[in-house]
Amino acid sequence: MDLYERELREKWNSINYYSGGAVRLSVMHPLEWHVRYATPEQKSVVIVSERPAINLASSKSIEASCNQRKDGKYAISFTLMEKQQEDVFITMASDIIEFSHTDASDAALLKVIKRYGAWLKLLDHKHKAILGSNSQKGLIGELTFLKERMELGMKPSSAIAGWGGPDGLDQDFEYDDGWHEIKATGVSSASVSISSVEQLDRRDEGELIVYRIDKCAPTQKGATTLYMLIHYIIGIIQQAAETPDDFILKLASAGYIDSIDYDKQFYSVGAKQAYIVNDSFPRLRRSNVPNELINAEYQLSLPGLAPWAR
Numbered sequence: 317m318d319l320y321e322r323e324l325r326e327k328w329n330s331i332n333y334y335s336g337g338a339v340r341l342s343v344m345h346p347l348e349w350h351v352r353y354a355t356p357e358q359k360s361v362v363i364v365s366e367r368p369a370i371n372l373a374s375s376k377s378i379e380a381s382c383n384q385r386k387d388g389k390y391a392i393s394f395t396l397m398e399k400q401q402e403d404v405f406i407t408m409a410s411d412i413i414e415f416s417h418t419d420a421s422d423a424a425l426l427k428v429i430k431r432y433g434a435w436l437k438l439l440d441h442k443h444k445a446i447l448g449s450n451s452q453k454g455l456i457g458e459l460t461f462l463k464e465r466m467e468l469g470m471k472p473s474s475a476i477a478g479w480g481g482p483d484g485l486d487q488d489f490e491y492d493d494g495w496h497e498i499k500a501t502g503v504s505s506a507s508v509s510i511s512s513v514e515q516l517d518r519r520d521e522g523e524l525i526v527y528r529i530d531k532c533a534p535t536q537k538g539a540t541t542l543y544m545l546i547h548y549i550i551g552i553i554q555q556a557a558e559t560p561d562d563f564i565l566k567l568a569s570a571g572y573i574d575s576i577d578y579d580k581q582f583y584s585v586g587a588k589q590a591y592i593v594n595d596s597f598p599r600l601r602r603s604n605v606p607n608e609l610i611n612a613e614y615q616l617s618l619p620g621l622a623p624w625a626r
Contacts, residue, residue, distance in 0.1 A: 320410035434568030457500035495522035543579035
């Protein structure tokens, strides 16, 4: 169990709701962290800050608020509304404490707000605690492309800024050299899925990149896990004397919260093929799809795309 999670659980267990009060966490952090019970069934994390947290959003699972105290400081609270989400709530609180650890309280508060926002998006999208195999393979494909850009000399912050998939953009990546849509499929697959009309519907030229990714044994040459790949990229970012914060936030938006569970399933990343998406490329276009057809998923034949291969 994570040290922060253990601290949170121990402090909550030490409180008698009917006696009232809150208990401060024994964590080295520029902000004061406390736990309390809002009701006998509702755990609450409270941060004491010199500055307020503006525009804190709440969800069905978590109620967030910021109130000024009599001493002029601000109490920023996150209260669990659904007891069945308790383990996720504790994991979230632990993760936010670790993510926001910095030397300056103002910077720490900004990190708290950003990380909480990522968690809220994760919870609202109802992601499971651990991404399924297909989602992991899709993320591995995008991260492999991101890693390649960095290894070719692109500044990590620039490479990450161009990663638009987690932000809900139609194409996964967009840089000065154009846009790039990334797909992962099995070694023996003869097709690739396009999940919306908009994914390939651009007037400017771009490219579709397909990675062959399959589950494999840990002993297979080149085998990796999602966890290993992410931490390798974090190492590249740190070697460039940059912070991985934006990368971690984008991962959260993609449904990934760091967990050793992602280090259990190994994958092999095999062949890579890029296809030029130009005016002649076979695809659905919004301009030739009936207005009544709101969305469409379709399959492209990989052998049939040979004329567009780079």
